[in-house]
Amino acid sequence: MTGSESETWPQDIYRILVNNRVRQVAYVPDMGHARLIEMCHKSSDIKAVVLTTEEEGVALLAGAWLGGERGVLLMQSSGVGNCINMLSLTRICRMPLLILVAMRGQWGEFNPWQIPMGQNTNQVLISAGVMTFAVDDQNRVKETVEAATKIAFEGSAATAVLISQRILGAKTFGK
Amino acid sequence: MNTDRSKSYPLRRRAVVKEILAQRSNSLVVAGLGAPAWDLAAAGDQPLNFPLWGAMGGAVPLGLGLALAQPTRRVIVITGDGEMLMGLGSLATVAIQRPPNLVIVVLDNERYGETGMQLTHTAGSVDLAAVAAASGIPICSTVRDKKGLNAILLQIRKGAGPVFFDIKVRAERLPLVLPPKNGAYLKDRFRLALLGADAVD
Structure with missing residues (x-):
């Protein structure tokens, strides 16, 4: 039930990336x-x-920025915890960073192992110096990603968009 | 684990780094945290050096992002065995991207040098060049002496990369030669030197 073909927000994100010279x-x-x-x-x-x-x-993406290219990092919420120490690089060098997080462990999650990281994703990012923008309505994905992209690259800031399971659909594995 | 082996390796890290960078031309150089960053500073600090003071495990992926962004420049990552071990997966990522301009040099003294010279995995069974080769990096070898070092210098400068060399160096305590540590400064001077006016957009 994820990403039905009629949904346009993945294409919207793609266009935002290309329009903002993300390479x-x-x-x-x-x-x-x-x-x-x-x-x-x-x-x-x-x-x-x-x-x-x-x-x-x-x-x-720190290396990309040193070389004059913009990037974006895609992950699911369980991956946020893996990034904590490396985010000191972004922060201490005052580099832009744009992260798009597909949330797990929140809305209707069936896998309990996703819950600890999913429930702490926002706090962990904020603690690591990353601004967060949560979005749980597919009609607002475009504007939210645009806003986060602008702040990241215009403001040399680390930003993350947290895309809710309400948009992505909770995984069921057929249950 | 071989507790004393690396104390008698003939190659000395500072001389190795100087030799590698002697004809760096306009190469971009990234150093992993700890001794490799001090070795790079000892060889001569300059704006196109990016020494890391943290971000352990990040030297190779940072070099990869830089190599992809600057395909016409040689990018040389110089790091240590401990730092490389923390980011072994990045060798797999490099192999898939296959940037021809990326050079990875590990100064392998088989120790965590900054924390009390504890043995790393390379003092035991782990062969970093074999890991790189098994990942699919096309040119990989372990270098143990001056002859071996001379044999790879041309590949470091011109080899169709990515290339990976694990250079066995003597475990020794050396005087600290510290590069600047302000990350924002290191980033800005690097981008200004590389990108000129485009650095500030």
């Missing part, structure tokens, strides 16, 4: 990001980089 898209996949990842892999404007763990993406 590197680093990700550990989530079902909620599946369509966006597919579009990035097909794009000639974007280098899609699959990671083995999310903190690699924080360092990768």
Whole structure:
């Protein structure tokens, strides 16, 4: 029930990234990001980089910024905890960072193992110096990602958009 | 684990770094935290050096992002065995991206040098060049002496990368030579030197 073909927000995010000159898209996949990842892999404007763990993406995008390119990091909420120490790089160097988080462990979660990180994602990001923008209505994804992108790159700030399970649909594994 | 082996390795880290960077031309150089950052400073601090003071495990992925952003420049990552071990997965990520301009050099003294010279995994069974090779990095080897070092210098400068060299260096305590540590300054001077006016957009 994730990402039905009629939903336009993954395409909206893709267009925002391209329009804002984002060139590197680093990700550990989530079902909620599946369509966006597919579009990035097909794009000639974007280098899609699959990671083995999310903190690699924080360092990768710091390197991209040093080299004059903008990037975005896609992950699910369980990956946020993996990034904490690496986020000191972004913070102490005052670099922009844009993270799009597909939430788990909140709205209608069936897997209890997702709950501890999902319930703490927002606080953990704020503690690590990342501004957060939660969105739980698919009609507001576009404006929220636009706002977070602008603050990140115009303000040399770390920002994260938390895309709710209300939008992504709770996973069921057929239960 | 071989507790004393690396005390008698012939290559000395500071001389190795100087040799590697002697003809760096306009290469961009990233150093992992701890001794490799001090070695880079000892070889000569300059704006196109980016020494890390933290972010352990991040040197290689940072170098990858830089190499993808600057495909016409050589990007040389110089890091330690402990730092590399924390980010082994990044070798897999590098291998998939296959940036031809990325060089990874590990100064492998088989120790966590900054924390009391405790042994790392490379004092035991772990072979970093084999990990890199198994990940799919096309040019990989372990270097143990001056002859071996001379043999890789050309590949560091020109080899179709990514290339990975694990250089076994003597475990030794050296005087600290510290680069600037203000991260915002390091970033700004690097971007200004590399991008000029585009650094401030």
